[in-house]
Amino acid sequence: MDPNAPKPDASANVAEAQSLLKSLREQVAHPDLDVAIEKLEMALSILTTKTGGML
Known part of the structure; x- marks a missing residue:
């Protein structure tokens, strides 16, 4: 993996x-x-909750 990659x-x-x-x-x-x-917004909301806002 390129260390300079964003x-x-x-x-x-x-x-x-x-x-x-x-x-x-x-x-x-x-x-x-x-x-x-x-549905995408709901999925993102669930992921945000499950990851403690670490998205």
Whole structure:
């Protein structure tokens, strides 16, 4: 593994994904997209709780 490679930042990735999904939600009004986003948000909430906020 390259020691100079940037370290993964889960919170930054989650924030970026959330922003992209919100933008996509505005562009494509589809109920399945809303359900998928809600399920991902719930999964992230569960992971945050289980890891003590160490996401």
